[in-house]
Amino acid sequence: ETGVTQTPRHLVMGMTNKKSLKCEQHLGHNAMYWYKQSAKKPLELMFVYNFKEQTENNSVPSRFSPECPNSSHLFLHLHTLQPEDSALYLCASSQDLFGKETQYFGPGTRLLVL
Amino acid sequence: AQKVTQAQTEISVVEKEDVTLDCVYETRDTTYYLFWYKQPPSGELVFLIRRNSFDEQNEISGRYSWNFQKSTSSFNFTITASQVVDSAVYFCALSEQTGGFKTIFGAGTRLFVKA
Numbered sequence: 001e002t003g004v005t006q007t008p009r010h011l012v013m014g015m016t017n018k019k020s021l022k023c024e025q026h027l028g029h030n031a032m033y034w035y036k037q038s039a040k041k042p043l044e045l046m047f048v049y050n051f052k053e054q055t056e057n058n059s060v061p062s063r064f065s066p067e068c069p070n071s072s073h074l075f076l077h078l079h080t081l082q083p084e085d086s087a088l089y090l091c092a093s094s095q096d097l098f099g100k101e102t103q104y105f106g107p108g109t110r111l112l113v114l
Numbered sequence: 115a116q117k118v119t120q121a122q123t124e125i126s127v128v129e130k131e132d133v134t135l136d137c138v139y140e141t142r143d144t145t146y147y148l149f150w151y152k153q154p155p156s157g158e159l160v161f162l163i164r165r166n167s168f169d170e171q172n173e174i175s176g177r178y179s180w181n182f183q184k185s186t187s188s189f190n191f192t193i194t195a196s197q198v199v200d201s202a203v204y205f206c207a208l209s210e211q212t213g214g215f216k217t218i219f220g221a222g223t224r225l226f227v228k229a
């Protein structure tokens with residue numbers, strides 16, 4: 001596989017469920033990102049990891065918990081979400097952190113919280 | 115203050131028409147980068163172009179062209195002879211030195227190209 005992959009592509013969960021989103025990049029990049037894309041809103045940066053270390057937590061509620069076991073994998077653990085958390089969650093990676101680096105995006109996980 | 119403004123929420127054109135997507139940005143930095151991404155219905159954002167603040171040369175890539183004008187803080191994107199496959203949401207983004215080059219995205223412009 002090449003590029004950035006995300007699983008699952010679609011997820012429906014209740015507010016009391018626990019689920020995890022997975023992202024994997026096959027590009028040899030050092031930085032990975034989680035974004036949230038809600039309807040009619042700009043992309044919101046959630047978390048940033050550089051060489052497996054979290055460098056940015058953009059005031060994200062604790063019901064979202066990221067995990068980066070290595071530079072190729074990024075998880076987003078979900079727990080007791082709210083209906084307003086329904087959105088498209090996009091993972092991205094770049095060679096190095098931000099700057100001039102182009103970010104490569106996965107196809108996203110479309111999440112619906114009931 | 116909004117850093118990246120894409121004033122056009124939706125644009126609808128007929129195939130073969132030319133269309134320009136506007137992007138206006140705000141920054142006090144002299145070093146920054148501008149990007150355009152395309153998001154087709156499948157969801158993933160696809161990188162189209164990156165431009166640094168020191169290079170105002172316009173660029174053409176096939177049917178795509180970009181007009182970077184620092185004097186008006188604009189980085190507009192033109193699709194010539196549009197095709198149905200161009201239908202997507204297009205995002206302009208800014209990465210500025212202040213704040214560690216965090217990438218800020220505009221709200222996007224949804225382009226519909228009708229056959």
